[in-house]
Amino acid sequence: MKKNNLITQIKKNKVCYLFLAPYTIPFTIFLCYPIFQAVRYSFYRFTIKSFRFIGFKNFIDIFSDPIFRKAIVTTCWFVIGSVPFIIFIAILISALLIKVNSKLRTLAMGIIYLPAVTSIITIALTWKWLYNYRNGIFNYIMGLLGYSNINWLSNKHTALPSLILILIYISLGVPVILYISAMTNIPKSLYDAAKIDGANEWQLLWNITIPLIRPTTLYLLIIETIGTFQTFIIVYLMTGGGPYYRTTTLSYLLIDEAFGYGHYGVASSMGIILMIVISSLTIMQFKFFSKDVEY
Amino acid sequence: MKKLLLIPLICLLVFSFTITGLAKVNLVYWTYPSCKVEGLLPGEYEQIVIDQFEKEYPEVKIELQVLPYDGGIKKVELSILSQTSPDILIDNTFRMGKFADAGLLVPFELTEDERNDFFPFAIEACTFNNEMGLWPTAVSAQGMTVSKRIAKEAGALDLLPLDRPDRTWTTEEYGAFLRKVASAGLPEVRGYILWLGDANGMQTHIMLMLQAFGAEPFIKEDGKYRCIINSPEAIEGLEYFLELYNTPGCFMEGAENLSCFDNSNYFNLGTIATSGASIPGILKGLEGTDQISADYDLALFPFPSKKGVSNGALLSMTAFGVFDNDDQEKVKYAQMFVRYFVKNAKDFLHSQADSSPVMKSSEIPEVYQKYKDNPEVQYYLNVLPKFGKDYGTMCPVYQQYKEAFRVVMQGAVTGELTAKEALDEMARKVNKLLDEYYEE
Numbered sequence: 001m002k003k004n005n006l007i008t009q010i011k012k013n014k015v016c017y018l019f020l021a022p023y024t025i026p027f028t029i030f031l032c033y034p035i036f037q038a039v040r041y042s043f044y045r046f047t048i049k050s051f052r053f054i055g056f057k058n059f060i061d062i063f064s065d066p067i068f069r070k071a072i073v074t075t076c077w078f079v080i081g082s083v084p085f086i087i088f089i090a091i092l093i094s095a096l097l098i099k100v101n102s103k104l105r106t107l108a109m110g111i112i113y114l115p116a117v118t119s120i121i122t123i124a125l126t127w128k129w130l131y132n133y134r135n136g137i138f139n140y141i142m143g144l145l146g147y148s149n150i151n152w153l154s155n156k157h158t159a160l161p162s163l164i165l166i167l168i169y170i171s172l173g174v175p176v177i178l179y180i181s182a183m184t185n186i187p188k189s190l191y192d193a194a195k196i197d198g199a200n201e202w203q204l205l206w207n208i209t210i211p212l213i214r215p216t217t218l219y220l221l222i223i224e225t226i227g228t229f230q231t232f233i234i235v236y237l238m239t240g241g242g243p244y245y246r247t248t249t250l251s252y253l254l255i256d257e258a259f260g261y262g263h264y265g266v267a268s269s270m271g272i273i274l275m276i277v278i279s280s281l282t283i284m285q286f287k288f289f290s291k292d293v294e295y
Numbered sequence: 296m297k298k299l300l301l302i303p304l305i306c307l308l309v310f311s312f313t314i315t316g317l318a319k320v321n322l323v324y325w326t327y328p329s330c331k332v333e334g335l336l337p338g339e340y341e342q343i344v345i346d347q348f349e350k351e352y353p354e355v356k357i358e359l360q361v362l363p364y365d366g367g368i369k370k371v372e373l374s375i376l377s378q379t380s381p382d383i384l385i386d387n388t389f390r391m392g393k394f395a396d397a398g399l400l401v402p403f404e405l406t407e408d409e410r411n412d413f414f415p416f417a418i419e420a421c422t423f424n425n426e427m428g429l430w431p432t433a434v435s436a437q438g439m440t441v442s443k444r445i446a447k448e449a450g451a452l453d454l455l456p457l458d459r460p461d462r463t464w465t466t467e468e469y470g471a472f473l474r475k476v477a478s479a480g481l482p483e484v485r486g487y488i489l490w491l492g493d494a495n496g497m498q499t500h501i502m503l504m505l506q507a508f509g510a511e512p513f514i515k516e517d518g519k520y521r522c523i524i525n526s527p528e529a530i531e532g533l534e535y536f537l538e539l540y541n542t543p544g545c546f547m548e549g550a551e552n553l554s555c556f557d558n559s560n561y562f563n564l565g566t567i568a569t570s571g572a573s574i575p576g577i578l579k580g581l582e583g584t585d586q587i588s589a590d591y592d593l594a595l596f597p598f599p600s601k602k603g604v605s606n607g608a609l610l611s612m613t614a615f616g617v618f619d620n621d622d623q624e625k626v627k628y629a630q631m632f633v634r635y636f637v638k639n640a641k642d643f644l645h646s647q648a649d650s651s652p653v654m655k656s657s658e659i660p661e662v663y664q665k666y667k668d669n670p671e672v673q674y675y676l677n678v679l680p681k682f683g684k685d686y687g688t689m690c691p692v693y694q695q696y697k698e699a700f701r702v703v704m705q706g707a708v709t710g711e712l713t714a715k716e717a718l719d720e721m722a723r724k725v726n727k728l729l730d731e732y733y734e735e
Contacts, residue, residue, distance in 0.1 A: 020496050048375055051733070094378040099427065134483065134548050153547035156709045159552075240492050243551035259369045261695050264376065 035275075036267045046265035056072060068270070070245050071253040074160065078231050081292040082171065083224045089168065090175035095205055097176070098183045109177060116173035120276060124237035127166050128153070139204035153239050159246050166234055171227070175220050182216040183209060218289045222282050229278050250274050320628050325371065325379040327362055344640045350631055355662060357383075367441040368694075370623070371562050375467075377692045380618045382629045384728035388420055388429060388612040389688035395428030396691050400616045401626045402426035403633075417653035419428050420612055420689065430633050430681040435649035436679040437499070437571075437609040441467075443567040443592040446472070449479035455594065461678055462596045463606045466507050466532075469569075470601040476568045477544025477607065489536075490553035491705050497697035498686050499571040500606050500704070505718075507600040508566030512687035512696065517731050520690045522725035524700075525718035532601070533707065533714035537723055540708055551705045572596065581680070595674050597682040608682035623720060648734050699724045 010017060045054045047288065062068050083214035097105045115123060129136050139149040152162045190208050199207065212218075232251035235241055241248035243258065248256075250270060258267035324345070328337030338361040344356045360381070362370055368390055374380045380399070386393070394400050405427055410418070413431070421429035446452045454472040456464040456531045471488035489500060501512065501524075510529035513520045540546045547553060547561065560568040597606035615636070619631040637654075687693055706712035712720065 042707050044374075047731070048372060048393075048399075051329070153554065154549035154551035154553075154709075156711070238444065239552060242705045243709050245646065259372070260698055262372065 038271050041265050041268035042272045044265045046268070047262050049184050053264075054071075058266050059073065060274075062269055064271065066249070067245055068253065071248045071250050074245070075231070075249045075251075076163060076231060076248060077160060078167065079225055081161070082228050083169045083221065085168050086175055086224055087220060090110055090172055090220070091205075091210065091213075091217075092143045093172070093176050094179035094183055097180055105180070109180065112176050113173035115170045121237065123166070123170055124234065128238065131162060140280050154243055156243050156246050158214070158241055160232060163234060163238060163247055164284045167228065167231065170234075171224060175224070178216050179213060180219065180223070182213040186212050208278065214289070218285065221289060222285055225281055226278050229274065229281075306383070313500065317609045319354055320624050321337045321356045322355060322383060322625060322629055322632065324357050324383040324632070325362050325367075325381040326385050327364060327367055341636075342641070344636055347639065348635050351635075352628065352631070354650055355632070357598045358432040358630065363673065367422050374418050380620065382618055382620060382625050383615060383632060384618065385432065385613060385615050388614045389693050391429050391614055391616045392423065393691050394616060394618075394694070395423040396689075398424075399618060400428050401619045401630070402428050403430050403617075403630060405602050407483050412654045412656050414653055414655065416610070416683070420610075421614055423689075429654040432637060432639065434610055434612045434653050434680075435650045436675065436683065437611060438679050438682065439503075439596045440562075441567050441594050441596060442562075442565065443594050445476065445481065445484055445565070447592075448481055449476040449484070449568070451475035451479070451568075451579060456596065457594065461606075461681070462594075462674070464596060464599045466535065466599045467602070471489050472534070473545040473569070474542065477542060480544075484544075484568065485547045485561075486539075487569050488547040488553060488558045488561060488570070489540060489550040489704075489708070490555055490558050491701050492554040493548045494694075494698045494701045496555040496558070496589060497596050497700050498609055498688075501697070501700055502598050502609060502684070502686055503571050505529040505532045506607055506684060506686060507598055507604065508535070509601060509604040511688050520687075520692075520729055522690075522696065522722045522729065524696075524725070525715070525722040529669065530584070530714050533718060537714060550708050595669060595671050595679060597679065605684075606682050607684040607686075608679050609686060610680065610683040612651070627700065651680070691730075691732050692725060695728050696721075696725050 042058055043055060043058070044051060045052050081235070093108075097108050100108070133139060133149055133151050133154075136152070137224050139153060142148070142150060150158060152158050186209065190212075191204055193203055193207060230251050231249045232255060235249055235252045236255070239247045241252050251274070254267050254270040254274065257263045259269060301546075324341070326338065326341055332340040338359055341544060342359055345359055349355060349357065367384070371380070371384060371386075376392070380503075384394075391400075395402075402423075405413075417431040417434065417679050418427065421427055421431050441455060443452060443455070451472050454468065454475055456462050456468065476484065476486045490496070505524060505528075506512070508528045508531050510524060510526050510532060512522065512524050540550070545556075547567065558567070561567045597608050601605050616632045617626060617633065619626065619666055687696065688697065699721045702713060703724075705716040706720070707714060709716040
């Protein structure tokens with residue numbers, strides 16, 4: 001009976017399904033199927049030489065591996081060290097830009113958005129030179145201040161913060177654009193009313209702007225957290241995970257396990273863990289930060 | 296109606312039989328941009344040879360793909376996993392060896408003449424499970440390249456064993472040379488680059504720091520490799536070099552983030568006195584082209600070693616492999632193509648400036664003949680290969696062994712691990728990989 005109902009429903013809405021097909025078919029083939037396969041591989045010993053079912057052994061091995069635990073901590077540092085700063089700096093920049101004339105704002109937005117459309121390889125090479133031990137601008141400034149040169153990317157204390165700084169730099173473009181757009185939509189009457197009540201600029205920002213851009217903040221929080229959890233390319237290009245795992249993120253370790261060591265099953269298990277962690281965090285963020293905003 | 300249907304069906308059958316009769320054997324050949332023939336782009340020279348082969352064997356069609364150095368091996372491994380591997384692949388033996396050892400390649404059956412024509416070391420390096428799994432094409436020897444100009448400016452020229460037979464030297468002498476260069480105070484000049492930012496060329500450091508002290512990377516028991524790189528000799532060697540690393544001026548700072556490209560760049564800029572990498576553009580150096588200035592004044596040496604241990608050189612070999620793709624016809628033509636290529640593609644070997652032939656009948660590259668009277672070329676061709684040492688390239692987890700060395704050395708130079716801890720970790724990691732490999 002139920003089956004008949006389903007068929008009737010499909011027949012009834014076949015045009016709708018037809019319109020959905022161009023998205024759902026590639027989605028199923030290129031996203032759902034690989035996820036299903038990754039879940040399957042995570043329970044297999046999968047290398048060039050073998051493919052056999054081993055149950056949860058990959059997961060047990062991963063959690064007993066100190067390098068994996070170190071990678072989780074490093075990834076968390078990446079998220080903690082970058083996402084709040086990206087949001088905070090983006091709000092500040094947007095709040096400043098919203099007040100300047102539109103031509104200057106457009107120019108500033110273009111400049112800030114530039115890293116988002118520039119090749120990551122170009123950005124990495126530029127930053128490598130900025131951090132260069134002999135000729136880098138950071139060490140030049142250190143010299144002017146009377147300090148000796150630092151190997152920014154090799155030093156175990158500075159490598160991670162150096163990468164976080166790059167991550168913040170390349171991630172600012174989109175949030176600034178979105179925040180400016182969100183701030184433009186806030187009714188001016190709210191600010192006028194608050195000003196009549198004697199509110200200063202800081203109070204306007206804190207009590208009106210920030211609460212009213214909460215949906216954008218939630219969206220950015222989720223997107224930036226997911227993106228930062230998947231940080232790979234900047235680590236790959238700048239430090240190769242070093243020095244001695246200090247900048248090894250989960251994504252980097254995953255790729256290294258797959259293509260460096262040929263452990264495709266283990267890498268799949270790591271991918272599944274990463275997926276679970278990101279999904280859980282996203283659900284939590286939705287739960288704690290999503291509140292309807294009414295103007 | 297039935298008849299009407301029957302006619303196109305018969306036509307279809309006849310057509311398909313005709314197609315099958317004309318069908319070609321389609322081969323896929325993957326190469327790297329290592330063949331640099333003047334005036335041709337990567338792959339163009341190979342395509343010329345392929346065209347000639349296809350003319351002689353019209354039933355064969357070969358599709359050529361040039362893989363990038365960075366990521367090429369990943370593509371190969373993924374193709375094996377997805378059962379879409381190429382039919383023919385050319386690469387270094389230490390990468391190809393893994394595939395041969397795993398039984399993924401079809402062995403070559405050598406004729407008596409072919410067997411006699413190969414230098415014995417080439418056959419030995421390409422034999423897996425008592426069969427010739429790879430077809431070697433060229434070999435290059437890598438030793439220590441020294442800038443005599445920097446040595447002279449640092450007042451350290453007399454510390455080099457230039458007049459000694461075969462230029463053998465000890466790690467003590469090498470250390471004294473580095474210290475002299477460091478203390479000379481030449482602006483921005485360092486003695487040596489240890490690069491740990493990528494695993495390329497790690498064998499150089501392993502040879503210099505560990506094997507120079509008599510350490511063996513592996514032993515083979517019952518046909519199975521075991522990593523023994525945490526031996527007392529290796530620990531002694533690593534401690535010696537860590538001490539040098541921490542002596543200001545001896546090594547370039549920030550090894551953890553330097554790559555083999557940094558080594559080439561700084562060496563070519565003339566700010567590094569010794570380089571243990573491959574001999575980059577040595578012939579170009581002699582010609583005084585853009586890579587290395589003419590006054591750089593290079594000299595070649597074997598890798599130094601502790602007194603009582605023989606000096607070493609790295610022998611790096613390129614070889615063809617034919618994948619077993621369950622098609623005997625393909626295998627037959629793929630192996631025919633390999634033999635054809637080696638016989639007819641003379642410029643291929645000639646284009647590889649730092650390679651020498653592995654077959655007695657092959658010609659010595661023209662570029663060497665041009666400089667045959669130069670003492671460094673003489674040394675490179677005639678003396679350096681004598682120091683060739685087994686550095687474990689045939690071990691099935693050789694690539695991972697190099698990667699493990701890179702990582703633990705980062706721990707050692709940052710002071711997070713002692714030499715013993717670093718090498719213990721390395722041996723543990725590599726042996727775990729070996730256990731997994733043999734378990735399968």
